[in-house]
Amino acid sequence: MQNQTRGILSTAQATKMSGFTLLTLLFVGSTITSAFLLPLSDSSYSGEFGGSGGKRFSHAGNQMEGPITALRVRANQYYIVGLQFSYCRLWSEYVGGTDGEMQEIFLYDDEDIIQITGKYDSYIQNLVFLTNKQRSFVFGASSGYTYHGYRGFTFNAVPLYRSAVLRYVSGRSASYIDALGFHWGKQLKKSKKCRRLTVDQGK
Numbered sequence: 001m002q003n004q005t006r007g008i009l010s011t012a013q014a015t016k017m018s019g020f021t022l023l024t025l026l027f028v029g030s031t032i033t034s035a036f037l038l039p040l041s042d043s044s045y046s047g048e049f050g051g052s053g054g055k056r057f058s059h060a061g062n063q064m065e066g067p068i069t070a071l072r073v074r075a076n077q078y079y080i081v082g083l084q085f086s087y088c089r090l091w092s093e094y095v096g097g098t099d100g101e102m103q104e105i106f107l108y109d110d111e112d113i114i115q116i117t118g119k120y121d122s123y124i125q126n127l128v129f130l131t132n133k134q135r136s137f138v139f140g141a142s143s144g145y146t147y148h149g150y151r152g153f154t155f156n157a158v159p160l161y162r163s164a165v166l167r168y169v170s171g172r173s174a175s176y177i178d179a180l181g182f183h184w185g186k187q188l189k190k191s192k193k194c195r196r197l198t199v200d201q202g203k
Helices: 002-037 192-201
Strands: 044-050 055-058 068-075 080-087 101-106 113-120 124-131 136-140 153-157 164-173 177-186
Touching (some): 044 113, 044 164, 068 136, 080 164, 080 177, 101 136, 113 177, 124 177
Antiparallel strands (some): 044 177, 055 164, 068 080, 113 124, 113 153, 113 164, 164 177
16 A cells, blocks of 8 residues: 555656656747847848839848948939948949949948938939948939939938947849848947958048
8 A cells, every 4th residue: 555655656746747847848948939039139120122123132141251341332313223332351242233423432440330311212212321430421313303203202221229330231133223121230340351441442
């Protein structure tokens, strides 16, 4: 009888332990899953602004080279025609068309883009990049120009987190820049290698 009682107690204890273990595993599993679902610190996205045409592109891979150090923007009196960004010392592939004039801008060593405003309809009409050094770079159609009398829509892209900066861009392009999205993230310290690009090529 005593052995039978011990057996019953052992079974009950094992059942209790199994239930506790199961609850623990469920809690740990849900915690890990939640951690993977949380957004990366300081990261956010603005966009996509523009039309639905063109071929998709993304600089998600380029950002692994380092921070944005320079940009090239081609524009005519109506639209942003093409663009290219330098990540550390590596220029991204040029996207867009060949019309208009190209402008090239180099950022200072401790300078980052923190806001972009602009206008768009079926394509991006103009872009204004603002930096943490209070500089602004304007590209594309001025406020006085319209295409067939259509002025389009305005946008104001800023990071969700105050400490974040522009890390890379994505969008769609063909003969013009059809659409753009802006990806924000943690500010990266520019290495000596990246700073040399700014000094050597930014004169």
